[in-house]
Amino acid sequence: MSLISDNPATAAPADLVLPDLEAASAAEVVAWALDEFHPGIALACSFQKEEAVLLDLVFEARPDARVFALDTGLLFDQTYDLWKQVEERYSTTIERWQGPTLAEQAARHGDKLWATNPSQCCGIRKVEPLRRGLSTLDAWVTGIRRDQSPARAGAAKVEWDDQFGLVKVNPLADWSDKDVWREIAKRDLPYNPLHDQGYASIGCVPCTRPGEGREGRWAGSDKVECGLHQEDA
Ligand code: SF4
Structure with missing residues (x-):
């Protein structure tokens, strides 16, 4: 199915019919999505525990599945180490989507923009590279779960993404934290060691x-989202 159109508007195509996969397992949702959209679909990997599970499901379904990561240039060393580990484990190359260099950003907007204007x-560093990358895809797979925040509580397993204009697949939408950890243990998957140091979200x-x-993201401010899963908040 090709959903790319010349129209940059993000409204769903009039003839788009998405299946109701709310009763399907995460593996079934992933398999359906890759079957339907590959190679026009990619997993968004932020190297958090949810992606540990999704990477395994995605490569189980298709060894040539596409995965991308937004590299802000400001990720933890542990995250970059895990990036390499994942590429070796699955014999893959994760697509690196990036904005300007930190030096370019500092020259244009001042040093440490994250401290003065985190939304900008x-x-x-995240939303614009994501928008550019997603504009080449028909669908993306994310690790969002309904219990992560009120903003994510309404996520469906398969939905139209109005913000970016493509199908959004959330196979773990109904999973709890415990479900994720149980699956990581069951499959013996590598995960970000920062989770063991008290970081729930990285x-x-x-x-x-x-x-x-x-709560550890932009601690001390009202900001709770990067703008990837809803307009900045
Ligand atoms: S403001 Fe956003 S992109 Fe900038 S350093 Fe913080 S989380 Fe990363």
Whole structure:
């Protein structure tokens, strides 16, 4: 199925019919999505525990599945180490989607933009590279779960993404934290060691602190999302 159109509008195509896969397992959702959209589909990998599971499901379904990561240049060393480990384990190359260099950003917007205007920094380093990359795809797979935050509570397993104009597949939408850890143990999967140091959610070094749920992200501010799964909040 090709959904790419010349129209940059993000409304769903009038003839788009998405299946109701709410009762399907994560593996079934992944298999359906790759069958339907590959090579126009990729897994968004932020190297958190959810992606540990999704990477395994995706490569189980298709060894040539596509995976991308947004490299802000500010990820933890542990995250970059895991990146290499994942590439070796699955004999794959994760597509690196990037914004401007940190030096270019500093020259244009001042040093440490994350401290003065984190929304602009996320926009430049995450949202714009994501928008560019997703504009070449028909669908993306994400690790979002409904219990992660109120903003994610309404996520369906398969839905239209109005923000970026493509199908969004959330195979773990109904999983709990425990479900994820149980699957990691069952499959003996590599995961980000920062989780063992109290980081429930892991992003860029300057904006991530240990904490439950997403409380460690942009701690001390009202910001809770990068703008990848909803407009910046
Ligand atoms: S998480 Fe922080 S450092 Fe990373 S892109 Fe957003 S504001 Fe910038």
